[in-house]
Amino acid sequence: MNSDTRFDPSTADARWQNAWDQAQTFRADSNSAKPKSYVLEMFPYPSGRIHIGHVRNYTMGDVLARYKKATGHEVLHPMGWDAFGMPAENAAMEKGVHPGGWTRANIAHMKAQLKRLGFALDWSRELATCEPDYYGHEQALFIDLYEAGLVYRKESEVNWDPVDMTVLANEQVIDGKGWRSGAEVEKRKLNQWFLKITDFAEELLEGLGNLENWPDKVRLMQENWIGKSKGLEFSFDLSNGATLPVYTTRPDTIFGASFVAVAADHPVAQAIDNDAARAFIAECKKGGTTAAELETAEKLGFDTGITAKHPFTGADLPVFIANFVLMDYGTGAVMAVPGHDQRDFEFATKYGLPIPRVVAPSVDDAEKPFDGEAEAGEGVIVNSDFLDGMEVEDAKREIIRRIEDQGRGTGKTVWRLRDWGVSRQRYWGTPIPFIHCEACGVVPAPKDSLPITLPEDVDFQTPGNPLLRHPSWKHVDCPHCGGKAERETDTLDTFVDSSWYFLRFASQPADKPFDAAEVAKWLPVEQYIGGIEHAILHLLYARFWTRALAKMGQIEVKEPFASLFTQGMVTHETYSRKEGGKTVYYAPDEISREAERALLTADGGEVEIGRVIKMSKSKKNVVDPDTIIDTYGADAVRWFMLSDSPPERDLPWSEAGIEGCSRFVHRLWRLFGQYDAGATGEDKPLDRKTHQTTAAIAEDVEALGFNKAVARIYELTGAVEKAAPSASRSAAIRTLVQLVAPMMPHLAEEAWAAIGGEGMVADAAWPAVDSALLVEDEVTIAVQHKGKLRDTLTAPKGASKEDLEAMALASAKVQRSIDGADIRKIIVVPDRLVNIVT
RNA sequence: GCGGGUGUGGCGGAAUGGUAGACGCCGGGGACUUAAAAUCCCCUGAGCUUUGCUCGUGUGGGUUCGAGUCCCACCACCCGCACCA
Numbered sequence: 001m002n003s004d005t006r007f008d009p010s011t012a013d014a015r016w017q018n019a020w021d022q023a024q025t026f027r028a029d030s031n032s033a034k035p036k037s038y039v040l041e042m043f044p045y046p047s048g049r050i051h052i053g054h055v056r057n058y059t060m061g062d063v064l065a066r067y068k069k070a071t072g073h074e075v076l077h078p079m080g081w082d083a084f085g086m087p088a089e090n091a092a093m094e095k096g097v098h099p100g101g102w103t104r105a106n107i108a109h110m111k112a113q114l115k116r117l118g119f120a121l122d123w124s125r126e127l128a129t130c131e132p133d134y135y136g137h138e139q140a141l142f143i144d145l146y147e148a149g150l151v152y153r154k155e156s157e158v159n160w161d162p163v164d165m166t167v168l169a170n171e172q173v174i175d176g177k178g179w180r181s182g183a184e185v186e187k188r189k190l191n192q193w194f195l196k197i198t199d200f201a202e203e204l205l206e207g208l209g210n211l212e213n214w215p216d217k218v219r220l221m222q223e224n225w226i227g228k229s230k231g232l233e234f235s236f237d238l239s240n241g242a243t244l245p246v247y248t249t250r251p252d253t254i255f256g257a258s259f260v261a262v263a264a265d266h267p268v269a270q271a272i273d274n275d276a277a278r279a280f281i282a283e284c285k286k287g288g289t290t291a292a293e294l295e296t297a298e299k300l301g302f303d304t305g306i307t308a309k310h311p312f313t314g315a316d317l318p319v320f321i322a323n324f325v326l327m328d329y330g331t332g333a334v335m336a337v338p339g340h341d342q343r344d345f346e347f348a349t350k351y352g353l354p355i356p357r358v359v360a361p362s363v364d365d366a367e368k369p370f371d372g373e374a375e376a377g378e379g380v381i382v383n384s385d386f387l388d389g390m391e392v393e394d395a396k397r398e399i400i401r402r403i404e405d406q407g408r409g410t411g412k413t414v415w416r417l418r419d420w421g422v423s424r425q426r427y428w429g430t431p432i433p434f435i436h437c438e439a440c441g442v443v444p445a446p447k448d449s450l451p452i453t454l455p456e457d458v459d460f461q462t463p464g465n466p467l468l469r470h471p472s473w474k475h476v477d478c479p480h481c482g483g484k485a486e487r488e489t490d491t492l493d494t495f496v497d498s499s500w501y502f503l504r505f506a507s508q509p510a511d512k513p514f515d516a517a518e519v520a521k522w523l524p525v526e527q528y529i530g531g532i533e534h535a536i537l538h539l540l541y542a543r544f545w546t547r548a549l550a551k552m553g554q555i556e557v558k559e560p561f562a563s564l565f566t567q568g569m570v571t572h573e574t575y576s577r578k579e580g581g582k583t584v585y586y587a588p589d590e591i592s593r594e595a596e597r598a599l600l601t602a603d604g605g606e607v608e609i610g611r612v613i614k615m616s617k618s619k620k621n622v623v624d625p626d627t628i629i630d631t632y633g634a635d636a637v638r639w640f641m642l643s644d645s646p647p648e649r650d651l652p653w654s655e656a657g658i659e660g661c662s663r664f665v666h667r668l669w670r671l672f673g674q675y676d677a678g679a680t681g682e683d684k685p686l687d688r689k690t691h692q693t694t695a696a697i698a699e700d701v702e703a704l705g706f707n708k709a710v711a712r713i714y715e716l717t718g719a720v721e722k723a724a725p726s727a728s729r730s731a732a733i734r735t736l737v738q739l740v741a742p743m744m745p746h747l748a749e750e751a752w753a754a755i756g757g758e759g760m761v762a763d764a765a766w767p768a769v770d771s772a773l774l775v776e777d778e779v780t781i782a783v784q785h786k787g788k789l790r791d792t793l794t795a796p797k798g799a800s801k802e803d804l805e806a807m808a809l810a811s812a813k814v815q816r817s818i819d820g821a822d823i824r825k826i827i828v829v830p831d832r833l834v835n836i837v838t
Numbered sequence: 839g840c841g842g843g844u845g846u847g848g849c850g851g852a853a854u855g856g857u858a859g860a861c862g863c864c865g866g867g868g869a870c871u872u873a874a875a876a877u878c879c880c881c882u883g884a885g886c887u888u889u890g891c892u893c894g895u896g897u898g899g900g901u902u903c904g905a906g907u908c909c910c911a912c913c914a915c916c917c918g919c920a921c922c923a
Binding site for chain 1: 923
């Protein structure tokens, strides 16, 4: 092999990509007898170009997929496109293009970008959710769910832009105003489609317990999101003769209730017949619908003049309409205990309501004043008649028992989880397959009429839903009575599309969503990789959808993702300077970066180097994968994605870093060039290092600890470079080619061919490890005196405690430190350290 | 506001409760070269009275023979909050 030849990614990359394509190296065979391994990364939204974050995500999955293949698995590693969504409609409005054309062009471009990175993907299973051969099956599944009683319609609030006369996504509401019109956003009720995810709350919660290969943080987030709470629902008698049911998770604090609050759309509030109340309720309609907005808004209330009789004290509590009470949770009314709930505390402070203490650290603290905030923690009950002195949990049980005895209410489990609203008043989504008939009501479209496809001739120049405006699309005959009827014009939330795509990858029959036998072969996904931002919604919806299909008997598997990994973002420093009073940002390719400063290439002026933050278009701190692949080749880019930062943490992109990676690619190539098939002689320490590294990298890759695997490859590379020629060295080089193959596949194929490896390295088995070579026979022992390191010594592995103690005491450095003091104790940790305590 | 996470040299980070800083980047010095690039070698946490000693893992406490790691309190930053994907 000629070591003078430089490795040239600009020709080698494409050559091997074609070779893999030709040989169909990464095509998954479901009839294979090998153990199956389904490796999946969250599929991308085709926004236009591949983002560097995608590159990181897919590189991680790719290393695992290639490693799994090398270790004898039949690997399914597919790719597709989460292709419905708002950006396509925005492009249609801004550029006058069709969402479909825009999306498909993006897919073509992004697919070419992914190909350039050499990912080991089975492209024969590619799918796009915006194509009728995908969403038609989704419509069928939606009808199945309807027939299983898991779909219903109800009124629900949306963000309404009163100028554009259109529904806004939360993202389109900026500081309470519509992003285009700038008009104050209002809450408006619409009749919408819902999926009964709450029917599965209990099993979605319990199922988390079996997902031991999911990050604890994600399981915890889902648990809190589902939010099971045990509490009490009971009714107050109101001064107007009505009864008002409330729900509380803290019945133990009932003696601390100083007022009652209802949501603005609660029937009690709606029934109040005066202008001031109507004005206040209208005021509550202002603003958006997000939890963050509702909970950070100033607490506002309206005293209805109605009072509620306390079930134990008989006191008359004022009833307020309050903007922080949600109609969707519990009964839409709460007993407010300001001493022990922060929102109630703020409200009571503002409106001058009493703040009694009913929980205290001890019975002696019954009169302790509050320190400017509510105390929500544990303690004993005080100022509460028959509850005084009880622990919180005992008091909860006692109150529930007494309320139940009075026939006034009942202990109840309530979930924070709400049903999933899937209606969107938009064009670019899956049409909801239902028909509205005046005579027959809402009826599902006949299955043989599927797919119900989107009309192509649509207008985006007027705001609102193009399906609703379309002259003919919605007009159909009722499948029941044959009379005139109208199609549903709402489309499905794009989260529905991503709730079952992993099933469609396993098989793609034309006549049904999936083949149950193929699903059984491949599912669950062995390793799912994606961003932490999907920790709750996408992952919960996908779990729900899978369980719903299992309940309907369509599949066996209940949990779609056996292991989950959430990777960090790719970040970059920003470059900006003040120009005419405002901050202008510059892109990295407009900058020449020196050690301490950054200059704008155009005019040589210095710009400020800002914090390392998530890449975003507005800060211009983005890098384009195509450009860096052109410059450094796919392997250097892949190597960068795996180096340094632990994969779950953010990865700061830097020009210096990618250059270092590129240098390492060429350094490896030079080393591979030194392979000598005829070399003789044994180099035992190098053999040891090679086998230890092989074993450690296998462990690292299986645990997705790519940064550690990378560090070990650097170490082994250094060791091989320093070693004198020998058969061991040649074996180490050959092994090194295989160890880097999952990470730098193009370089590895080129080297594998050059050293005479059989076939392609992508098809080669992972190098065998001789376990006899994994153990060292000497160890370094740290000697501490009073917990501080004084000396290190070399001892045979497994040396006795007595020997280690004697060796430690024999050290001059140790004796100097002890300086004649009495030795009280010596702690010996075998093969590790000796600690002498004086 | 609520829920979740992260914090270690100039930078990214490593470290089953047991030698803090592996490995990489940056920087400094040297070799090779007419010169440069490339490559190779050495140094690189801070301080000090430098055979060595002291300090040092966001801050303040605690447990332990021994704490980056365990416990308590706090600070800063990041992610999510149901119509962004």
